[in-house]
Amino acid sequence: MTSIETAPAETSAATFTSLNPANGEVVGTHPIHDAAHVQATVASVRKEAERWRALGFDGRKKALAAWRKVIAHRLDELASLMSRENGKPHGDALLEASLAIDHLAWAGSHAEKVLKRRMVSPGLLMVNQAATIEYRPLGVIGVIGPWNYPVFTPMGSIAYALAAGNGVVFKPSEFTPGIGEWLAATFKEAVGHGVFQVVTGYGETGAALTTSGVDKVAFTGSTATGKRVMAAAAATLTPVVIEAGGKDAMIVDADADIAEAVDSALWGACGNAGQTCAGVERVYVHDRVYDTFLEQLVTAAEKVKAEPGGQLGPITMPSQVEIIRRHIDDAIARGGRAVVGGPVPEGARYVQPTVLVDVPEDSAAIQEETFGPTVTVTRVKNMDEAIRLANGTPFALGSTVFAKDKGMEIAEQLRAGMTAINSVISFAGIPTLPFGGVGQSGFGRIHGADGLREFTYPHAIARQRFRPAIELTSFRRTDKAEQQLVKVIKGLYGRGKK
Numbered sequence: 057m058t059s060i061e062t063a064p065a066e067t068s069a070a071t072f073t074s075l076n077p078a079n080g081e082v083v084g085t086h087p088i089h090d091a092a093h094v095q096a097t098v099a100s101v102r103k104e105a106e107r108w109r110a111l112g113f114d115g116r117k118k119a120l121a122a123w124r125k126v127i128a129h130r131l132d133e134l135a136s137l138m139s140r141e142n143g144k145p146h147g148d149a150l151l152e153a154s155l156a157i158d159h160l161a162w163a164g165s166h167a168e169k170v171l172k173r174r175m176v177s178p179g180l181l182m183v184n185q186a187a188t189i190e191y192r193p194l195g196v197i198g199v200i201g202p203w204n205y206p207v208f209t210p211m212g213s214i215a216y217a218l219a220a221g222n223g224v225v226f227k228p229s230e231f232t233p234g235i236g237e238w239l240a241a242t243f244k245e246a247v248g249h250g251v252f253q254v255v256t257g258y259g260e261t262g263a264a265l266t267t268s269g270v271d272k273v274a275f276t277g278s279t280a281t282g283k284r285v286m287a288a289a290a291a292t293l294t295p296v297v298i299e300a301g302g303k304d305a306m307i308v309d310a311d312a313d314i315a316e317a318v319d320s321a322l323w324g325a326c327g328n329a330g331q332t333c334a335g336v337e338r339v340y341v342h343d344r345v346y347d348t349f350l351e352q353l354v355t356a357a358e359k360v361k362a363e364p365g366g367q368l369g370p371i372t373m374p375s376q377v378e379i380i381r382r383h384i385d386d387a388i389a390r391g392g393r394a395v396v397g398g399p400v401p402e403g404a405r406y407v408q409p410t411v412l413v414d415v416p417e418d419s420a421a422i423q424e425e426t427f428g429p430t431v432t433v434t435r436v437k438n439m440d441e442a443i444r445l446a447n448g449t450p451f452a453l454g455s456t457v458f459a460k461d462k463g464m465e466i467a468e469q470l471r472a473g474m475t476a477i478n479s480v481i482s483f484a485g486i487p488t489l490p491f492g493g494v495g496q497s498g499f500g501r502i503h504g505a506d507g508l509r510e511f512t513y514p515h516a517i518a519r520q521r522f523r524p525a526i527e528l529t530s531f532r533r534t535d536k537a538e539q540q541l542v543k544v545i546k547g548l549y550g551r552g553k554k
């Protein structure tokens with residue numbers, strides 16, 4: 057296999073090219089936007105956002121529906137671009153874009169229900185007040201995206217932020233800038249509005265967006281970059297959503313449907329060539345079914361090939377191959393065995409499915425994000441041990457459980473933002489479920505009602521309906537009023553045994 061350099065190359069001071077990771081061909085040339093351009097874009101979007109906000113929930117719903125229609129009509133065109141720029145098979149690109157459209161539809165049609173002003177109870181002490189909450193757009197959201205799911209991932213922020221009434225400036229990954237531009241161009245075409253714009257470039261452009269004065273940054277990418285974004289945003293107290301890396305585990309109990317668990321483990325580990333933040337990187341299997349599970353996994357994994365036109369595409373980012381290689385080599389050096397696949401050949405762009413067993417829990421292949429089509433399989437004596445080990449990394453994004461009896465019981469004990477029981481990564485495709493992590497996987501949520509609220513701030517209003525019986529918030533407050541208050545509080549909360 058020959059080595060092809062597919063890192064985006066700077067072709068002049070002001071442009072760079074995106075390359076097809078399968079063959080190194082140029083897919084497109086894009087501007088490297090500097091801080092001044094980023095700021096001008098944010099200012100332009102801020103202006104447009106006023107008009108966007110004035111459209112109201114209904115107007116925005118219609119506009120987003122029009123965009124959704126255009127994307128759906130041109131799904132094949134988008135999937136082809138995704139295949140060329142990211143390297144993923146056409147079918148995988150279709151699936152990714154389809155799920156993104158579904159989220160766009162949900163965000164557009166549910167924003168009003170989730171965010172509009174609603175009454176809440178004022179409580180007994182403030183019974184003279186009418187209490188309402190409404191969720192207002194923040195203004196302009198800076199969305200910084202990765203390359204692995206170049207449509208689905210940023211759309212989790214873009215669609216929800218727009219539906220909530222914000223403007224959006226999107227900085228796609230330098231590996232997939234054409235896809236970002238395609239999204240903005242179709243939005244303009246469908247909506248005729250500049251409230252969603254794209255800036256392109258490397259990390260510096262992302263850094264410029266972070267400090268451009270946007271009202272929130274929605275970052276998806278590696279944990280290391282997430283920390284840099286958060287540190288830079290701290291200077292202006294700009295809030296951030298950090299959707300970072302993962303090291304997701306699957307747990308297989310003794311009563312699980314093994315054939316289904318194997319199928320999901322393999323797809324969860326190797327789909328998108330393993331470049332999935334919530335992909336399965338570790339599997340913990342009950343002792344009683346470990347041998348059967350492993351035997352079936354090996355048989356299934358040997359049939360999946362990473363090759364041009366195969367079920368797995370190339371590794372999108374050349375530097376990632378080195379990380380995958382290091383994890384496999386380290387696992388083997390420390391007593392692990394590759395029962396499928398093995399060390400990655402020098403210069404490889406495609407990495408074959410690799411199943412590792414007997415890997416020590418403190419090794420890189422268990423503790424660090426591999427982001428390749430590799431999976432460790434570990435025998436456990438019971439589900440307590442499985443849960444302890446699954447929870448044993450600093451990451452906590454998604455998780456999977458295969459079990460008939462105790463699926464929910466096991467899920468409840470997992471430290472993770474999401475869990476799929478008897479399927480894999482299904483939570484990401486359910487628009488009503490929030491998506492995001494804890495610990496080193498980040499914080500904040502995209503998708504669902506939480507994902508809409510993420511791009512708003514709550515405005516609480518207390519409207520006095522009549523003067524209170526006991527006047528408390530005034531210098532007119534009397535001793536009698538204070539005594540009455542004490543009486544009420546004791547009556548309400550001080551009864552019963554101490």
Ligand code: NAD
Nearest residue numbers: 201202203228229258259262263277278281299300301333
């Ligand atoms: P990355 O961190 O290298 O880059 C992400 C984005 O940040 C890119 O657009 C990049 O140009 C930009 N960037 C780089 N330096 C920056 C800086 N200093 N300031 C602002 N922006 C900067 O990540 P990647 O390799 O593109 O993506 C892969 C990672 O993304 C994996 O770790 C994966 O787990 C994670 N990911 C997480 C989720 C999630 O929802 N949790 C989803 C997809 C991917």
